[in-house]
Amino acid sequence: MKTLYLVRHAKSSWDSPTLRDFDRPLSERGKTDAPRMGQRLHKRGVAPELILSSPARRARSTARKIAREINYDLYQIQFADNLYHATPDTILQILSRLPDSFQSVMVVGHNPELTDFVNEYMGVRIDNVPTCGVVAARFKVQSWKELSSVAGELIFFDYPKQEI
Secondary structure (H helix, E strand, O other): OEEEEEEEOOOEOOOOOOOOHHHOOEOHHHHHHHHHHHHHHHHOOOOOOEEEEOOOHHHHHHHHHHHHHOOOOHHHOEEOHHHOOOOHHHHHHHHHOOOOOOOEEEEEEOOOHHHHHHHHHOOOOOOOOOOOOEEEEEEOOOOHHHHHHOOOEEEEEEOOOOOO
16 A cells, blocks of 8 residues: 655745746745644644655745645655646656655645546546645555556545635
């Protein structure tokens, strides 16, 4: 059994229009939402063995803020260049190369790719994963290489504006 947590980065700032997309920081709301979502994940008992993030500034910041709240070692976060604007197939390829010793993995990335991945591989239809939204699914497989062969079973879908 493998568990996958897909996290869309928190709300980013557009205050500096000359910044490259890759370098955009979190907005004030994003700086608040990410730790709050981390606290909610902690209450759910979410404890991934690996956090894998896009290296874009807003994704890195989101991954670190969530990691702090779920007591994940910040120095263990891995950044994958190919997660920046990764297609669903690229995300699947990245996951398929993970060691099978990892039972639960969190991926922090971007839309629309994360929403597309959820709809294609996680056994659920979601119109949009909002900023700092988390989609969790369980896959009845022994190896990450098998993810494409079976639809995931939704565990939860949570996002900052959702009432709990």
